[in-house]
Amino acid sequence: MTKVETAALVQGQVFARIGLSVLFLVAVWIFTSTQGLTGQGLVVSPFVVAAAVIGGYMAMNIGANDVANNVGPAVGSKALTLTGAIIIAAIFEAGGALIAGGDVVSTIKSGIIDPSLMPDAATFMTSMMAALLAAALWLNLATYLGAPVSTTHAIVGGVMGAGIAATGFGAVNWPTMSKIAASWVISPLMGGIIAAAFLYFLKVNVLHKVDKIKAAEKWVPLVVAVMAGAFTMYIMNKGIKHLYKSSWTEIVIAGVVVYALAWFASRARVRVRSKNMENRRKSVNALFVMPLIISAALLSFAHGANDVANAVGPLAAIVSAADSGQIVTKAGIPLWVMLVGAVGISIGLMLFGPRLIKTVGQEITKLNPVRAFCVALSAAITVIIASALGLPVSSTHIAVGGVFGVGFLREYLAHRETKRNRLSAIAAMAVGTTEGLHAVENATPELQHMPKIHSEQKARNRMLVRRQHAWTIAAAWIITVPLAAALAAGLYFIMMALGVKP
Template sequence: MAPALPQYWWILAITTVAFCLSAFGNGANDVANAFATLVAARSLTMAQAGIVSVIAEFFGAVVLGSRVTDTIKNGIIGLDRFRSNPAALLVAMGSAEIASATWLLTATKLGFPVSTTHTIVGALVGAGIGEQSSITWEWKEGSVSQIAASWVISPLMAVSAILFATLKYALLIETPGAPSLEDLGAGVACGIMFGTFFGVLALSHVFFRPYFHRVVILADPRIRPWHLPLGPLLWRENPPLYFPGKETMLVDHYQSAHDKTSTDGNQPSVVDQNTSSTGTGMVASETRTPKQVPEEGNAPGDLEGQSAAANLRPMKRQPEPEERFLGPTDHLPLYHPRRMGSYVVYFLLQGVTRDCVTHSSAHLGAVHSKAPQYDNRIEHLWTYAQVTSAVMMSIAHGSNDVANAVGPWVAVYETYTTGEVGEDNDTPVWILAIAGLLLGLGFWFMGHHIVRALGNKITQLSPTRSYAMELGAAITILLASRLGLPVSTTQTLTGAVVGVSLMNLDLGATNWRQLAFIFLGWVLTLPCVATIAGLLTAMSLNSPRFD
């Protein structure tokens, strides 16, 4: 079928390039929200988070993504002026896509975690003004006034502080000798496990309990997640382990991220695992971490007598990718195969091999030192739930926010093909697949900028804290959507981070400078992206024509 407006093929081509950049920037900025706290808490490395994000975003976009996309996001601008001149819609949507891509990539590079929804809405507002179309300013769903209100509503609604307070006072600082499930009695235990929970708890008892006992209590360095199917065999003194590991999975989540010997974090160093850190690179004068017990032996039979806290695996700080990949071949000519190969490896891996945890700021080190440190064994138990919640958020992002990048392109494509302006347009599955892949690749190559901004730069993070942040943000978004309140995933998660940080009961445990920097990015989003889109639209529609 021939397109109805073939003379405007160049607008479709430019919009397609802008769409790819917009989806890439969307992934670099918004996808990082789901994984920033995960990486900062040392639950996953950047490379692991990158692999998970590519899979989760692609799955969410293709399998759960909407097959119908609104032509005009939330009815921000009217369509009446475009019905008699469909070509003007091509220009407006193309300009909005270009403006969105430009701002998302710029904000990501600067470390501004911004809302992609607000970005595309701001671009549409600017395009509407440039085309002299009507703009929805009054208070209604998706209006500009609601977006401005969400700067305050989203962070304040985050319920993460309540969640972390529950974890803190019920689990983390629980007094020794608290009754366990076995001490509650058969009647209470049966009541708890009754119904749908019975099967889940049975599986946990058979498989997960011996696994975690060996990982957390015995600190057996040989155990890995693929040993879960062994179940009861893990209770043996010498279980039949296939592909055993060489070091414990227990990570020191509170290992100092402050490196005062390097200003750029390029020099690799390892913090002594037998010292307690205050977060400033100095040895603590008071013990807030579990007491360490000398090892009694390395044989499996001696594992019961070892302290898991004394066998924490320190996180080694790797060199930055420039030094790691390009440094070894710097002396070779540019045309040398090894040096050319090092540039290829650097290009592919530089985004997921950067150190997003280490910092050289004395101020940030002081902020971290005011956050209490809890037992790393308990923290490790929450890494599994934390990873699961992050994956769910990533899938949800791929299914919902993919429309922010796809919407304008679909409007241009449908108008170019049919010559008519429609309220809703069918979204081809193949474009959802491309968008989903670009979302994941955006995080892979540029997500480290936002991971640094939303991670340890605000407060000291750990698995329990990060889990409360992610779950609290998810609950807030669901509740707000049900109530019709304007919220942003980025802003809600930022509010969740602040809420959990305040549970340290010390205002000094929050980096207010970084929060001010992030808030500045929120405020700049609408005017900046609207200006870009408006100028592009106005110049395109009013430029001289040579027919």
């Protein structure tokens, strides 16, 4: 009876979440239908209303899947509770979208297809609807499978597939697509290497020192200041680019100034807090909790400012084409369209986000505040480096790559430590000293069963990063663009066959 009651409760919660999401989409439908009465000169057709509902569905899926990368490490390290993370992310995601999301959006994401090859505005609008729906459906499936994927890549695949279906393969900008394909490797690799490098630095210079508190007083202010400077540059480059277009000179100067201010402030804070701290790793971890919470908020703000375009870009294209009767590559975003995207992301996060938050923060590898801090820092630095070099990268791939980088570094260090201890015991046995004999006596059971012990230790090391999640996520990343493209092409042909046109 207890199992039946528990199962009923779980199913009830699932149906409640689905019901609330349907209510949101109904509200979008009603809200969009009234926009023709506002005197803005826009006649809202049933096609535009349907597109708005699909845009709201896409926004919810972005909130359910993509936002987990911003707050997952903070939740996994227990710097934030799941509820606290959802509240912070929802506020800053919506704030980023509404404050810094911009009033103009590119209707053809990343210049994937040539809109001039579209025969007419109706074909263009139909292809954009197919692209939007295909991306939303794939994100929904990826969330169900527990795989954090790039929403940018999903919408890129959707636009590409719908564009090919509408105009042929010649419409696709293949050099741009090759760069996006390269980002599948570049993004996680850069994020993983940078996160692992910072974690190794902190382990060597702080966590493995005899006097950890004294080492923390020296090095923690430095890395916190690096994070403050990096996030300043990140926000100026990505978070407020629609409000103010900063030059790289301005970005670098602002980063250096904030770095200096943060170093002085952090040094004073660490000295005050370290006076009554015990000389333990747990004490050092506590110094990174507040910077980690701030980083989660800033990542969410920047994500809302940038990725809301993934939800409202095609929708804005449809609205603009319906209003003007022409194909546009840059479309103004009506306030109601931006509201659909911002509110949809927040609702999707609150209703369905916990699943991916747990995957990123807890199920790939075990995180503590220091490790999660390195992941957040790598996300900001990687985006800055990639932007400076003109490389297309995915924030999702960077964050998840950072988590894997931290986990694989832990595996490597654990394996190296085990190997060092085993070799020390063998060397001591060969020397035959008093200390060596004592080491041999303690090590003999292990040496007698070395193949078995080595196998068991190898298995334990491997569990530091769960391979099942690694393969699932990697596979989802690889198939995102082609699957979304195939789905969008299929939906476009179905719409045309059923006569679904503006």
